[in-house]
Structure formats: structure tokens, C-alpha cells
Amino acid sequence: QSALTQPPSASGSPGQSVTISCTGTSSDVGNYKYVSWYQQFPGIAPKLIIYEVNKRPSGVPERFSGSKSGNTASLTVSGLQVEDEADYFCNSYAGSNNLVFGGGTRLTVL
Amino acid sequence: QVQLQESGPGLVKPSETLSLTCTVSGDSINSQYWNWIRQPPGKGLEWIGYINYRGGSSYNPSLKSRVTISVDMSKNQFSLSLNSVTTADTAVYYCARQLAVSSMNSFDLWGQGTTVTVSP
Numbered sequence A: 001q002s003a004l005t006q007p008p009s010a011s012g013s014p015g016q017s018v019t020i021s022c023t024g025t026s027s028d029v030g031n032y033k034y035v036s037w038y039q040q041f042p043g044i045a046p047k048l049i050i051y052e053v054n055k056r057p058s059g060v061p062e063r064f065s066g067s068k069s070g071n072t073a074s075l076t077v078s079g080l081q082v083e084d085e086a087d088y089f090c091n092s093y094a095g096s097n098n099l100v101f102g103g104g105t106r107l108t109v110l
Numbered sequence B: 001q002v003q004l005q006e007s008g009p010g011l012v013k014p015s016e017t018l019s020l021t022c023t024v025s026g027d028s029i030n031s032q033y034w035n036w037i038r039q040p041p042g043k044g045l046e047w048i049g050y051i052n053y054r055g056g057s058s059y060n061p062s063l064k065s066r067v068t069i070s071v072d073m074s075k076n077q078f079s080l081s082l083n084s085v086t087t088a089d090t091a092v093y094y095c096a097r098q099l100a101v102s103s104m105n106s107f108d109l110w111g112q113g114t115t116v117t118v119s120p
Helices: none
Strands: A009-012 A018-023 A035-040 A047-050 A064-069 A072-077 A086-093 A099-101 A105-109 B003-007 B018-025 B033-039 B046-052 B057-059 B067-072 B077-082 B091-100 B103-110 B114-118
Touching: A009 A018, A018 A086, A018 A105, A035 A064, A035 A072, A035 B103, A047 A064, A047 B103, A072 A086, A086 B103, A099 B046, B003 B091, B018 B033, B018 B091, B018 B114, B033 B067, B033 B103, B046 B067, B046 B077, B046 B091, B057 B067, B077 B091
Parallel strands: A009 A105
Antiparallel strands: A018 A072, A035 A047, A035 A086, A064 A072, A086 A099, A086 A105, B003 B018, B018 B077, B033 B046, B033 B091, B046 B057, B067 B077, B091 B103, B091 B114
């Protein structure tokens, strides 16, 4: 199966909101509520920040939110902070005990 | 505090078998689902597969013919074996815990990762 499609880069100024898209197909993103988002800093393991489309694990700030429409999921970071500068990856359940990741988006805080 | 720690050789020759172990501390491996995920240098993440507490497993279709994930409950460890490796298998390999049985794509706890280089 193909990887989910994410924009290679996104940017915003402190205090602004930025949205990162994650586009799949009707066989993965469009067919299941199981989309997750991960934040990764250089040389560090990824951290789960959104699961099941729009749920936040304990300790993740409310300014991180997720949504889905059709075959595209989105991660919105509101009130951008300098420390949000990182790589963001989405993934989705793809049926038959399989899952697929997106290629990742580098978020720059200007 | 639950921790995961990967261990294994950092260098593997082409055509040989890559073997890694993940040691779980602070939690019993006799619960949850346990996964391997890799990340080639400068690239995105790729799910390799999982094993559960009942010994059931599932693998990425693109790697299925070369992968085996096993569990040793007496040592609270699970392991990855990837045979016939090529330079394309060079990556940071992570072990990770699945958030819940129902959330197959959600990993709430990760090891620090171990770099494996495939080179003659």
C-alpha cells in the first residue's frame, strides 16, 4: 500500500494557527476512525499527540487538535510556540491488521 | 515508570539476518501489543509489525516474507528478526507499545531507537 501524503513543510509565526494535512484513500483514512499523529524532534523517538482522529493523550496541550473529512485527516496547532518546531507524522489503520504512515511534515515556527 | 530499550548489533552485512531485542521494564509484556517501527536516515516512519500477549502477530505486507517477531515472557522481551537484509534496511529501529488493543495504529510508549547499518 502507498504511504499517506503529507506536505513536506509547513510554517507559521508564534501565536498563529497552522494545519497539516494527511491524505489517504477510502481504504485507510476514509474508512476508519483510527488516525494518529506523532511529533518528532531530531534524534528523538516520536511522541503520540493525537489518536483516533481527535483524542489527545494525557499531557498533550489542548492547542493540538485533529480532525478528518473524507480521505483527509488534519492536525491543527493553535497558538504556535517556538517549541512546536518539529517533524509531524500521521498514520492510519489500513485494514487486515495493517497500518500506513505519512511521509512527514517539517513544521517551522518563523 | 515503563521503559523500552532496544539492543542488538549496529552493523549487519548484506544478505545476513538483522536481530534486535526490546526489553520492557516497569510493565508486564503479558499484556498489550508490542511493535517494531523503523525510520531510514532522513525519511519517514515504516511500521514493521507487532506481536501480542497471546503470541499472535501481524506484519507489514511489504516485509512479511522476511520478518519474524517473537516474545519471551520469562525475560519480558520481544524480538525482531529480518533476514536477507540489503542497504535499504539501514534505519533507526524503534520498539513501541500499542496504546490499546483496539488502537492498532497508536503507539504511546517508544524505545530510544537503535541504529542499524547494513554494509559489507
